[in-house]
Amino acid sequence: MWPKSVAAFLWGLLLAISLITIEFRVLPVDVDAKLFIGLMLGFCVWVGVMAFCYSRNSAKAASVVCAKWLVVSSLVNALLFLSQT
Numbered sequence: 001m002w003p004k005s006v007a008a009f010l011w012g013l014l015l016a017i018s019l020i021t022i023e024f025r026v027l028p029v030d031v032d033a034k035l036f037i038g039l040m041l042g043f044c045v046w047v048g049v050m051a052f053c054y055s056r057n058s059a060k061a062a063s064v065v066c067a068k069w070l071v072v073s074s075l076v077n078a079l080l081f082l083s084q085t
Contacts (some may be wrong), residue, residue: 005063011066016046018073025080027080 020042030038049066056062 003059004054004056006066007059007063007066011053011063011070012046012049014070015049015066015073016042018070018077019045023081025077025084044080046070 020038023041024038027034027037029037030077053059053062056065
């Protein structure tokens, strides 16, 4: 259970940061609204990823899927960053 807990905590944190960074770049609202929405969505994403990791049979199986999502969201972040400059 400990490997699942560590994987769930770390992947939840990484994916929440990466996905909320996309949201921060895309939403056309003021910064204070972006921060509030990001805080609420970030917590929900983190909890969802943790629940997903606990539902897998092993920490390795959860890590493979989460790593794929992190690569995709990182690429989207890179594209959004390059398109804004």
